[in-house]
Amino acid sequence: MRKIATRDSYGNALVALGREHENLVVLDADLAAATKTGMFKKVFPDRHIDCGIAESNMMGIAAGLATTGKVPFASTFAMFAAGRAFEQVRNSIGYPHLNVKIGATHAGISVGEDGASHQCNEDIALMRTIPGMTIVVPADDIEAREAVRAAYETDGPFYLRFGRLAVPVINDRPDYHFELGKGSVVREGTDLALIACGLELGEALQAAARLEEDGISARVINMHTIKPLDRDLLIRSAADCGRVVTVEEHSIIGGLGSAVAETLAEEYPAKLLRIGIRDRFGESGPAAELLHKYQLDAEGIYRQIRAWVSEL
Known part of the structure; x- marks a missing residue:
């Protein structure tokens, strides 16, 4: 069975959406190669912002961009997106209910050799407490791409959880349909x-x-x-x-x-x-x-x- 990491799906989905929507911008915290947003940067360098190793600041920048009509996808490891930047996600994105999409890669224990400091097993719990935050954990490549598109098309803050490990493509079938909030x-x-x-x-x-x-x-x-x-x-x-x-x-x-x-x-x-x-x-x-x-x-x-x- 074909396998692909959902972080790769995230990068590919951003490129596809970027071709359709000029208001889509991507932010990263010095991890474009790992989060796969480097794919977007290569095609749309003027719409990719590397915020450096400053995840909390990145969330603030994303919030500001959202107020101007842009649709920002702020990307980094789950540990830094949900953990380090929690206050900014809560106060700058959640509280004003801004249209910011958080692409959190390298979630869970399957991060592997990076160890406990990077294996974020608490991020869903943190994000669930923020009022109005939509949380999606796609199972494979097809679902991840659909989730990214749904996030763009739906107003409000999103937390999208992606993995580092390549996983089987399960949903490659004609009757597959993705709908937010529907298992x-x-x-x-x-x-x-x-x-x-x-x-x-x-x-x-x-x-x-x-x-x-x-x-x-x-x-x-x-x-x-x-x-x-x-x-x-x-x-x-x-x-x-x-x-x-x-x-x-x-x-x-x-x-x-x-x-x-x-x-x-x-x-x-x-x-x-x-x-x-x-x-x-x-x-x-x-x-x-x-x-x-x-x-x-x-x-x-x-x-x-x-x-x-x-x-x-």
Whole structure:
């Protein structure tokens, strides 16, 4: 299966949109090669601004550009976009509800050898607390491109989360349709609803296939939009299946798992298992080995669900 990192998808999508819209501008914090915004810079040098290693300042510049009618995409690693620049994102972008799009690459533990300081597993939690912030975690190349386009076409602040690791292209099919705030069922099932986002969607599909061999039918849901969450699909799936599992390359605190738990507690209480980073920092190592160690690969997901089901 073809693989591509969603950070590459981000760069390619910006170039395509840049050809269509002259008001699109791209900002970077001395990481154009890593975030892949260098692709945009090569084609549109006059619309690319390197703000240097000054992420907080970059967010302020993006906010200013948005007030002039530009549509800025401010790009850097997730750790710096959501962590270092949180105050500026909150006060300069979120509070006035400006039309700024934040392209956060190198998210999650699959950053690999860069280690715990760069493996941001807390960014979704931080961005979820900002009123009016839309959060999208695309699963593959096709979805990432669609998410970038949707962000441009939708007014208001966006947090787009991209990865460094090349991941399988799952959505390369004629019936694929991306819609903000609407998850999709990518595999039918009746015994439990397995809800995933980002690179974990591919792993969840593999885990579901193994569960099927054990007589456990798992419905797999692609929940690419974390905020606003597709509450209708979640509640319907919980009612159909009775049990819900979330899988994310993020802390189980504050991310997809928390968003699902909050909704279920309010709307339709159901048995829930949250799979993700469990209240700890990451470590340096090859991405695939880290995903295996932290039980975020297909085998780890399968084993955790099997153990959980056997306890119920």
